[in-house]
Amino acid sequence: xxxxxxxxxxxxxxxxxxxxxxxxxxxxxxxxxxxxxxxxxxxxxxxxxxxxxxxxxxxxxxxxxxxxxxxxxxxxxxxxxxxxxxxxxxxxxxxxxxxxxxxxx
DNA sequence: ATGCTGACAGGAG
DNA sequence: ACTCCTGCCAGCA
Numbered sequence: 001x002x003x004x005x006x007x008x009x010x011x012x013x014x015x016x017x018x019x020x021x022x023x024x025x026x027x028x029x030x031x032x033x034x035x036x037x038x039x040x041x042x043x044x045x046x047x048x049x050x051x052x053x054x055x056x057x058x059x060x061x062x063x064x065x066x067x068x069x070x071x072x073x074x075x076x077x078x079x080x081x082x083x084x085x086x087x088x089x090x091x092x093x094x095x096x097x098x099x100x101x102x103x104x105x
Numbered sequence: 106a107t108g109c110t111g112a113c114a115g116g117a118g
Numbered sequence: 119a120c121t122c123c124t125g126c127c128a129g130c131a
Contacts, residue, residue, distance in 0.1 A: 037128075038127050048129085
């Protein structure tokens with residue numbers, strides 16, 4: 001990985017600690033990293049995340065419990081199925097039940 | 106160096 | 119419940 005930048009590394013490390021069946025929001029991650037970076041930076045870090053790190057980026061969602069709209073994880077449905085398979089609770093809207101699946105370090 | 110963008114969040118209408 | 123506006127900070131052209 002060429003980008004050994006601190007923020008990216010921080011985010012990667014934290015995301016890597018998210019256990020199966022749990023998810024985190026971008027804002028939550030930003031807060032855990034201590035007030036610093038905005039949620040956007042977290043998302044940006046994910047977008048540039050080296051796949052060799054094998055980051056469970058599909059466990060990172062926005063505050064609505066929804067995943068990114070574009071075809072970034074191989075399709076939103078694909079990510080949703082993945083999370084569901086890991087035991088993440090979904091509401092009938094198709095959104096994640098953050099109350100039950102939010103991972104708090 | 107300057108400005109725009111971005112896998113977002115939070116408040117207000 | 120929804121939509122719109124603003125703030126956030128690093129990366130990139």
